[in-house]
Amino acid sequence: MGIERHMPGRQPRTRIQKKNTETILEAALDVFSQHGFRGATLDQIAKAAGLSKPNLLYYFPSKVAIHRALIDGLMQTWLDPLRKMRADGDPIEELLAYVLRKLDMAREYPRESRLFANEIVQGAPNIMDKIEGELKDLVEEKAKVIEAWIATGKIAPVNPYHLLFSIWSTTQHYADFDAQVRAILHPEGDSHFTDAAEYLETLFRRMLTP
Template structure:
């Protein structure tokens, strides 16, 4: 088979422009509400030009989700079984919160897809994501059995981390409505709160010596 022709600099630039435009349109309107015309307009390209690079709305969405899954899962992959358990988990919590700050559109894109039943990414959720979560759940279970963590359900711990960090991206308008004067300080305050909450929850209880 002949090798695929390498993309030119202009082609790479146009693909990235389309991806950036689609991220904004999908994160605001969801998959069903987004249209190719909206994406093309946002990208500053004609619809035929857009279709030269991506044959359908589904193709653009899948490309975005594939890119997002890599970015989203990297912090969980970095959780080191040989590290200090509480510090490893707290590093994951704080990195996820920072991602909510740095990548709010990506978070909302993912949330919109999940709310709709994950029709375009269920294979990735049941495959790559589940495999990674199962792997890290075993690490957390081992830490608990070694007495290094308080006994918690590892899966619900991971779910709670997602909920308490991604909330700051997915529901940012609500937070800003309630805390209008906080600005970016809301993330620093959230980091302090989550650090305290998870440390208190995960710290193993040392039984006092019997007298």
């Protein structure tokens, strides 16, 4: 599953234009995930993309436009794992599957996770509309599902919102604090994600089992 990329304004008409758009967004992802929105510059993005600044501005009129294109695509990918949680499935298994999907995202999309984290740390100035809109709506929808499971005794009583927050924090940690994790564990490749999956499955299963 890849991150969808949406270009604001005019759409690329040729193969070269599409390729350059993707190159810019890939470069911007690196720059934004390292420096945050405030620390990133168009010059840095253009250099990382191997393009001139005027060429970059042909595709995106501003740093805000590039950042917004990345965030728009990221939000859809970010929400997919939660959307897949089914109300008619086994409650504990559905929640554990969600935990593992989020952990997989931390492994597969570390730059995207750090981009999102940097934006939130700065007060979410560019994506607050999405957090208060589609993200909040989806969380409230799934919170009602979790509350229904609790009411029927299928899972132990928990605060559904804080349950979701704890899933986010325990899984995204492996992307946002990757350097710290690797400095402590010195894993071979991504082997620590296997251990993390086993640990988190045990943690949440014990907490959720009635």
